[in-house]
Amino acid sequence: MTVATKERKLTIARAMAEAIAQEMRIDERVFVMGEDIGPLGGVFGNTRGLYDEFGAERVRDTPISETAFMGAAVGAASDGMRPIVELMFVDFFGVCFDAIYNLMAKNTYFSGGEVKVPVVLMTSTGGGYSDAGQHSQCLHATFAHLPGMKVVAPSNAYDAKGLMTAAIRDDNPVIFMFHKALQGMGWLGTEKDAIVQVPEQAYEVPIGKAAVVREGSDVTIVGITSGVHHGLKAARQLAERGVSAEVLDLRSLVPLDREAIIASVRKTGRLIVVDEDYHSYGMSGEIISSVVEQGVPLKAAPQRVAYPDIPIPFTRPMEQWALPSADKIIAAFEKMESN
Structure with missing residues (x-):
């Protein structure tokens, strides 16, 4: 018997939030933290609805201290949790890069594979909005150049959901780079080709396949x-x-x-x-x-x-x-x- 799949189109922002919610429902180790990701639902809509469903214990608004919450994510992941952290703008990586690259990316190697660091770091990229040089870069190569991390960058909602699901389930640290112009947020404009059919059920898009x-x-x-x-x-x-x-x-x-x-x-x-x-x-x-x-x-x-x-x-x-x-x-x- 074939089960009919409901067809609906989602923005990348909603697809990301849906993937996170589905994984949080089946794995209590998954939690989210970052700036304005709680009641606000994230500046770019990536965590919309999560606070209402899961509460402040698993959807944690943090102080404006990227160094603190990135360090906390590495510690939590090393101790068996599966944190998802939003670095609001990729340009802010310089504030917390020690935790990202000297800890998150290297600790599995340093421990001979004994310590897993399954952190998903989601961060916005891209310009076009007169946000200047501290809020508009992409920096794809900065992260891709450094061993120890997987890096994904979706262009549409279907891939965004599938890659987020795969990233959360991966035992390696994953940098999830989403472009602001493709999120489907009204104030950022909308790229219509990024809003596509997305299945309701969970699925993975394999990391590493074009x-x-x-x-x-x-x-x-x-x-x-x-x-x-x-x-x-x-x-x-x-x-x-x-x-x-x-x-x-x-x-x-x-x-x-x-x-x-x-x-x-x-x-x-x-x-x-x-x-x-x-x-x-x-x-x-x-x-x-x-x-x-x-x-x-x-x-x-x-x-x-x-x-x-x-x-x-x-x-x-x-x-x-x-x-x-x-x-x-x-x-x-x-x-x-x-x-």
């Missing part, structure tokens, strides 16, 4: 969070010119699905990487080198569309000039064609 979200044969566009949506918009415009673009959503930065990237580029012969993180020393360079090191035949030099190597400006015209966009992706493709 997804082809649009098939194509002429160029591969690899995107991270907002970059996926820029890529899809560019692909639709390129299709009007007779160019078939394949769009690959990484979903996970660590582990990185190099096999999926290489398979796509072997098919298309061209590669454009879209990342709102900084241009130099980042994921875009790592993705390109992964292809080049394998000797994949290329019809043109790979291109990257990323943030310039400058502090993020406050003024809207300057920030919008710097952000990746579909137009910049099309310009990158045109550069490939002209060479």
Whole structure:
């Protein structure tokens, strides 16, 4: 007998909250803490409804001390709990980076595998709102570069729920990076393509597996969070010119699905990487080198569309000039064609 599944669309924020609630119901070790995650439901809506259901013991508003609550999370995880911690803006990582990298990421290795540190650190990324350089970075590569942590970055609500469920169940520390522009919060704007059908039941999206979200044969566009949506918009415009673009959503930065990237580029012969993180020393360079090191035949030099190597400006015209966009992706493709 087949059981009908109710179809409904969710925002990423609601999908994250639903995944957390489902895991909290089945595992009493799971709890949440961070700034304004209690009665408010989180600045970005990620914990909406959790306080009413689970109370202050398991949904803990913390003081404004990232060092304190990150240290507490590492201690709780090492003692058998499964904390989910919200670092409101990824830019604040500098305040508590000792707890993140010298403790959370390394203690399992230091203990020879005896101490598990199953912390989920969820944090917002991305700009576009004139929030300046202390609230607008992505910093994907900062976390991906450092061994000991898994890193995920969903672009839609289905993946957000499945990756959150997988992250909570994982015995490794997981950095869950969500882009503010994709959350579906009205005051942040709404990316309609991020709001998709999400099953009510719990499920996992495997960490470390990319997804082809649009098939194509002429160029591969690899995107991270907002970059996926820029890529899809560019692909639709390129299709009007007779160019078939394949769009690959990484979903996970660590582990990185190099096999999926290489398979796509072997098919298309061209590669454009879209990342709102900084241009130099980042994921875009790592993705390109992964292809080049394998000797994949290329019809043109790979291109990257990323943030310039400058502090993020406050003024809207300057920030919008710097952000990746579909137009910049099309310009990158045109550069490939002209060479």
